[in-house]
Amino acid sequence: MNTSALSIHTLTKAYGALTALDSFNLEVDQGSIFGLLGPNGAGKTTLIRILTTLMRQSSGSATIEGFDIFQSGQEIRRIIGVVSQENSLDRYLTARENLELHARLHGMERRLYAPRIDELLELMGLSGRQKDFPDTFSGGMQRRLVIARALVHLPRVLFLDEPTTGLDPQSRRAVWEYIRSLAGKMTIFLTTHYLEEAEQLCDRIAIMDHGKLIAIGSTQELKDHLNGATVYEIDFAEGAAHSAELLGNMPCVIDIKQIGNKVVVTLECWECLAEIVTALNGAPVRRISLQERTLEDVFISLTGEKVRE
Amino acid sequence: MLRGSLAIWQRDMLILRRSIISELVAVVAYPLTIYLAFGIGMQGYIGLVDGAPYSLFIAPGLITMTAVNAAYNESVWSLWFHRRVQFTIESYRVTPISVSEIVIAKILSGFTHGIIKGCVVGLVIFAITPFRFPLEHLVQYLLFLIPGSAFFSCAGVISGTVMDKPETIGKVEAVLVMPLIFMSGLFFPLSSYPSTVIPWVRALPTTALFEGARRALVAGEMMPTAAVQISLSALLTFVAAVYIFRRKMSE
Ligand SMILES: Nc1ncnc2c1ncn2[C@@H]1O[C@H](COP(=O)(O)OP(=O)(O)OP(=O)(O)O)[C@@H](O)[C@H]1O
Ligand SMILES: [Mg+2]
Numbered sequence A: 001m002n003t004s005a006l007s008i009h010t011l012t013k014a015y016g017a018l019t020a021l022d023s024f025n026l027e028v029d030q031g032s033i034f035g036l037l038g039p040n041g042a043g044k045t046t047l048i049r050i051l052t053t054l055m056r057q058s059s060g061s062a063t064i065e066g067f068d069i070f071q072s073g074q075e076i077r078r079i080i081g082v083v084s085q086e087n088s089l090d091r092y093l094t095a096r097e098n099l100e101l102h103a104r105l106h107g108m109e110r111r112l113y114a115p116r117i118d119e120l121l122e123l124m125g126l127s128g129r130q131k132d133f134p135d136t137f138s139g140g141m142q143r144r145l146v147i148a149r150a151l152v153h154l155p156r157v158l159f160l161d162e163p164t165t166g167l168d169p170q171s172r173r174a175v176w177e178y179i180r181s182l183a184g185k186m187t188i189f190l191t192t193h194y195l196e197e198a199e200q201l202c203d204r205i206a207i208m209d210h211g212k213l214i215a216i217g218s219t220q221e222l223k224d225h226l227n228g229a230t231v232y233e234i235d236f237a238e239g240a241a242h243s244a245e246l247l248g249n250m251p252c253v254i255d256i257k258q259i260g261n262k263v264v265v266t267l268e269c270w271e272c273l274a275e276i277v278t279a280l281n282g283a284p285v286r287r288i289s290l291q292e293r294t295l296e297d298v299f300i301s302l303t304g305e306k307v308r309e
Numbered sequence B: 001m002l003r004g005s006l007a008i009w010q011r012d013m014l015i016l017r018r019s020i021i022s023e024l025v026a027v028v029a030y031p032l033t034i035y036l037a038f039g040i041g042m043q044g045y046i047g048l049v050d051g052a053p054y055s056l057f058i059a060p061g062l063i064t065m066t067a068v069n070a071a072y073n074e075s076v077w078s079l080w081f082h083r084r085v086q087f088t089i090e091s092y093r094v095t096p097i098s099v100s101e102i103v104i105a106k107i108l109s110g111f112t113h114g115i116i117k118g119c120v121v122g123l124v125i126f127a128i129t130p131f132r133f134p135l136e137h138l139v140q141y142l143l144f145l146i147p148g149s150a151f152f153s154c155a156g157v158i159s160g161t162v163m164d165k166p167e168t169i170g171k172v173e174a175v176l177v178m179p180l181i182f183m184s185g186l187f188f189p190l191s192s193y194p195s196t197v198i199p200w201v202r203a204l205p206t207t208a209l210f211e212g213a214r215r216a217l218v219a220g221e222m223m224p225t226a227a228v229q230i231s232l233s234a235l236l237t238f239v240a241a242v243y244i245f246r247r248k249m250s251e
Helices: A044-051 A073-079 A095-105 A110-123 A139-151 A169-182 A195-201 A219-225 A240-248 A270-279 A295-303 B003-018 B020-041 B054-085 B088-093 B099-128 B137-162 B166-182 B198-203 B205-219 B224-249
Strands: A004-015 A018-029 A033-037 A059-064 A080-083 A157-161 A187-191 A204-209 A212-217 A230-236 A253-259 A262-267 A285-290
Touching: A004 A044, A004 A187, A018 A044, A018 A187, A018 A204, A018 A212, A033 A195, A044 A059, A044 A157, A044 A187, A073 A080, A080 A139, A095 A110, A095 A139, A095 B003, A110 A139, A139 A157, A139 A169, A169 A187, A169 A195, A195 A295, A204 A219, A204 A295, A212 A219, A212 A295, A219 A295, A230 A240, A230 A270, A240 A253, A240 A262, A240 A270, A262 A270, B003 B020, B003 B099, B020 B054, B020 B099, B054 B088, B054 B099, B054 B137, B054 B166, B054 B205, B088 B099, B099 B137, B099 B224, B137 B166, B137 B205, B137 B224, B166 B205, B198 B205, B205 B224
Parallel strands: A033 A187, A033 A204, A080 A157, A157 A187
Antiparallel strands: A004 A018, A004 A059, A204 A212, A230 A262, A230 A285, A253 A262
């Protein structure tokens, strides 16, 4: 049995001379929450647009629940829900009418969609505002409405392109909670710039850059990819500069930074810590702490620190 | 198959219903101003045109102009707005309906705007001016008004599909649409043109529309070639509009 909800083979998209998606391969399990990370311009939206049949690939292929994106566009659109990067709400229709139009475009009958829409509005905390126009909504409410719209027809695969960009922490957490509650019922494919979001939500994470997949795995697996170097933070009561100079000359120290009374040392491996402690003998050390590697470290180490054009 | 078109068309009609008063005030103001300025103001200087007082000569053209202008404007702006500003077209495109259903809905909406607004201006002109026509002429007139509105709605959809910037839309309207309407015998009889130019002007679908529509409404006269010409033009632009929109969407 094929349990891939999404199966992508050497998918390529060129905009003129620019290759936005470069021989991209990926499998996403049914019922999982999959996160796609990448710097601005990495090609995330391009990938989603191709998978949701809004755009045609230059070469390669992909299937969603076994349907080929090129040959079975209509079947695919029946089973997917899409939250695009830009809000595409109809500002001349009320919140409820937005959902109703979407249901009708999916060929649903009123007796079927009316209760479903009630339920979604309630769930998204929009029941009281269903007769208002989206223009009068805050960014977070608009985003929740777009998500509700993508769910009206009970999709089997949900695509979310930066679902929480621009939301305050409360709204973001509400959206996360809702996405988590959907887990297992459908496959969720999301892109995000918030590494915490990927870490909190996703079973598996892929990092892409320049149209290519550069790493994939669970958060832990990705962190394990980082080289053996470990980072410690040492707080001094005084004389941090002197100690930093001393430590900086030691062979096992890869990098050292001093910020006020704090020194951040990067060691080749954790075994070197003993040497450091010995060297600091007598210095007024207040605290030595290990800096946890974050997904952000993985992300930066893989994609570099340079800001994208 | 046209379920999707119906849903989108009904959405457009709901919006029209919500703003019907302001829409109608705006749409009546323009032809009425022209009627008063030219039909009444200039009447004394112009006298009879083709055997009719000038105000009566231009009245049918003003109704037709309102209809086709409204059809064109609705289509061009709606398509541009939903495609470039609101991205609603994109939200339609991730549902199971086809791209053709979307473009057909938009053509229908522009067409409906044209017919409704044309009729309202007709009623207003009827109510406040001495312009009268026998009611049975209305049937012949509709044989022009319907394909005419369809033609302009399709032309609007094409413009709104290929043009990405609003200022381009304004320019095309100024150099193409308005001249086409004004030059095709709305304000003066075709016989005013030099004889060498007349065949060219006659070849324009807008001439067939305005000439045919006026004769139909005023004299109950039927110009079959003109009716066929505007109907065929409407059919051709319809096919072109669907084709061009589908191509644009598959880019
Ligand atoms: N319609 C287009 N025409 C030409 N180039 C495009 C087009 N759309 C995107 N690109 C280019 O393709 C590359 C990938 O863009 P894409 O929008 O997929 O990136 P992204 O990963 O979604 O970025 P972001 O995080 O900023 O949303 C970028 O270099 C972008 O400039
Ligand atoms: Mg993007």
